[in-house]
Amino acid sequence: METLKNFLLEISGQTAYITINRPAKLNALNRETLVELADLLKTLETDTQVRGVIFTGAGEKAFVAGADIAEFKGLSVAEAEELASWGHREVMDKIYHFPKPIIAAINGFALGGGLELAMACHLRIASEQAKMGLPEVSLGLIPGYGGTQRLPQLVGRGKALEMILTGDMLDAQHALRCGLVNEVVPAADLISTCEQLLAKMYAKSSTAIASAIAVVNEGLRNPAEGPAAEIKAFGKAFETKDFEEGVSAFLEKRKPNF
Template identity: 50%
Template sequence: MYQTLRTELADKIFFIYINRPDKMNALNQQVMAELALAIEEVYSNRNIKSAVITGAGEKAFVAGADISEFLTLSTQQGADLAKKGQVVFKHIEDSPKPIIAAVNGFALGGGCELAMACHFRIAATNARFGQPEVNLGLIPGYGGTQRLTSLIGKGKATELMMTGDMINAEEALAWGLVNYVVAPGELLNKAKEILLKIHTKAPLAIAKVIKCTNAALNKDVDGFELELEEFGACFATKDLEEGAAAFLQKRPARFTGE
């Protein structure tokens, strides 16, 4: 089905591998189109409860965009390319099912932007992050200026984007860009461990957490008002009935996502 991705479903976790290791998993238009299809599968497949995005091979998560595609673009074509990327990454960010980035090796440019579009990030000790677009006379175009600023603060984000420097996994952890740093061999196991824990929680509540936390970064949405609405909506769900009953009966809840 996919030419530039490899996917597998295990324990209701959909693993999406960017599969161009000979190109350091660089993003080109085909990768972006296929990634959009894979994310649609996350949304629509009831057997999928969560997803992990990672890179094939040991050197790179995604080492950037395929620069060869940039050389002949006009101003409008460049803006159109960025728009397509932003749409795909926003779809990841808005997924009602959790999507984790498991960052192995280089996450640069569009790769860093892809990781930041996920709900949170786990890094291998060999991970390296950066937005080096200024080295090419560019700026991040897939949402990087906005998400990096939100995640690590304006000062550090501005410095990182203006210098084009890379930071290592431990720096990314200290700056709040990633949640955990683990040995490369433990990367997917850590992602799986967290997601399997999330799978035991109420699916509708998880989706509402994602919706409300995303609203905290959206200037056009009153996040507090949305929280009120979504909190109230929980009371119309069977999951709340089950969760409350399980709590009172001192037993594990059996959520159905209804």
């Protein structure tokens, strides 16, 4: 692919490491960065070597400290709606529905669009100094990249409204207690913790993992249809090679070779 301007990409083994590389701007998400990320996701989705992704931010201060607010000035209502719609469709939803596990390694500030990016990922691991929040109301705005929808799913309606309406930041331990992140670790252990989680997943069926992600998301999107989606996906698994290998390995008392 073309040379990346706003990201560092390293593929090692089965893992793609994506580092948002705008440290002078605290890795803020401008339009150019989001367009580049959308293209990067398309490439990684079809890369058969890659089975998982770790997102992090360059530098020691920020994962992503928000959107690039300077780009908001002067937008019309229609332009603002299109900006949010495009960001949902081409970036945040693509991450949320990505068929390979994506872990956000939150190494510092994850604010506004940065927290929305982290919430779109499947798992979130935070360093001890990380801070998270949705401060948009202090700009006369609300979250526009899925924050009002995904935060309540993770922390509940009451806590989500507290965070959104006050704009307050949470420290890492507070975020852990309310379910916003999966784990908090020392900064030195952040990437290795993500790698250990992915290693466990790589020992499992990639087709089953992709199916599980899709069915969990469908149940959250449409609870009434969730059970039917699970039943259909469960049945479909029986025609996969991974099912044959998994059952054979179990009966033969050996590790499966997925």
